Amino acid sequence: MPDYMETPRWRDMHVHVREGDAVYTLGAVSAAYCSDILVMPNPFPPHGIDTMERLEAYRKECRAACGPNCTPHMTMKLTPNTTPDLVRAAARAGVTGFKLYPDGATTNSHGGIPQEWLLNRPSIFNETLHAMQEEDLVLPLHGEMPKSFVWDREKHFVEVFWNLAWDFRKLRIVVEHITTAEAVDKVQHLATAGFAIRATITMHHLWMENGASDWHGDGLYPDRYCKPEAKRPEDWQALIRAVKNDAFFLGSDSAPHVPGTKYCYKGCAGCWTACTPGMLVTTFEKHGLLDHLVEFTSRRAGRFYRLDDRPGVVKFRKESWQVPKEIAGYTPFLAGETLPWRMVP
Numbered sequence: 001m002p003d004y005m006e007t008p009r010w011r012d013m014h015v016h017v018r019e020g021d022a023v024y025t026l027g028a029v030s031a032a033y034c035s036d037i038l039v040m041p042n043p044f045p046p047h048g049i050d051t052m053e054r055l056e057a058y059r060k061e062c063r064a065a066c067g068p069n070c071t072p073h074m075t076m077k078l079t080p081n082t083t084p085d086l087v088r089a090a091a092r093a094g095v096t097g098f099k100l101y102p103d104g105a106t107t108n109s110h111g112g113i114p115q116e117w118l119l120n121r122p123s124i125f126n127e128t129l130h131a132m133q134e135e136d137l138v139l140p141l142h143g144e145m146p147k148s149f150v151w152d153r154e155k156h157f158v159e160v161f162w163n164l165a166w167d168f169r170k171l172r173i174v175v176e177h178i179t180t181a182e183a184v185d186k187v188q189h190l191a192t193a194g195f196a197i198r199a200t201i202t203m204h205h206l207w208m209e210n211g212a213s214d215w216h217g218d219g220l221y222p223d224r225y226c227k228p229e230a231k232r233p234e235d236w237q238a239l240i241r242a243v244k245n246d247a248f249f250l251g252s253d254s255a256p257h258v259p260g261t262k263y264c265y266k267g268c269a270g271c272w273t274a275c276t277p278g279m280l281v282t283t284f285e286k287h288g289l290l291d292h293l294v295e296f297t298s299r300r301a302g303r304f305y306r307l308d309d310r311p312g313v314v315k316f317r318k319e320s321w322q323v324p325k326e327i328a329g330y331t332p333f334l335a336g337e338t339l340p341w342r343m344v345p
């Protein structure tokens, strides 16, 4: 077993860097080891990044936070008011895509796309999606139907992404943070058949090998609560198998919350993992997947999002260390746990 390794800089294609001063803290955390991050558009609730003015202001902050070695690729929030003109303006401004949040599916998703529109797309929604396809923008999806039973939300979204893939054959679609064997199966099937669809998998879902038992089976771990929730051990096994396949790449969905909104009567979903990339190395080593690490963290997303490779490496040493209980006011997903791998300068 190696006790030191280097990888090319990572690409984390799903990160929440929040707003205000947090952007600088969280942007710098990812920039320490990523050449590219895809920034989610759900800060500043309730509207999120849904106008060119908000996009420009937010992008300026993200760029300053990430510095010269990490590019923050920007997304905007798809809403019922997103017009083809806005799509074209966003494309001209270099936006990477519009993120589809079903209205109410997750933290700060309000004002997203109503569930009824997903099941039966009105023509104005189709026109917006056509414009995205024409402009070659990416459609990252939060793949849960908010009105279903909580563990069936991803299941009921499968027909939505399946139909989108068939109806918009050239639109690049990413099903974000998948958690079920069925989603793995369907995305892999479509990607193998040549559809422009991929899925991201998070570090925390790959970590929780006992599925839901790892976040509420033996006491409740609020810092392991996220949307979509980790489900059954069989689902975890499917995610572990998926990392060998070209259709799947890293999107950490790193999503910290301050204590006031996390530990309260109705706590927010979201896990903070970007601060501990060593947890993914640990998972890959434990399950005999190290040969697939670089493809998963650094290469596949680059091909799909058409990103230029940049020089630079990330270094990891096998050195037992305790994940801090708190960093900059946030609690890491593995707070207080001992990890065998750590990133080193």
Ligand code: NCD
Pocket (backbone or CB within 6 Å): 016, 042, 106, 107, 108, 142, 225, 226, 227, 228, 253, 255, 256, 268, 269, 270, 271
């Ligand atoms: C994310 C957040 O907190 O912004 N939460 C989460 O549980 N994943 C939103 C999201 O991506 O679903």
Ligand code: ZN
Pocket (backbone or CB within 6 Å): 014, 016, 040, 253, 254, 255
């Ligand atoms: Zn997210």
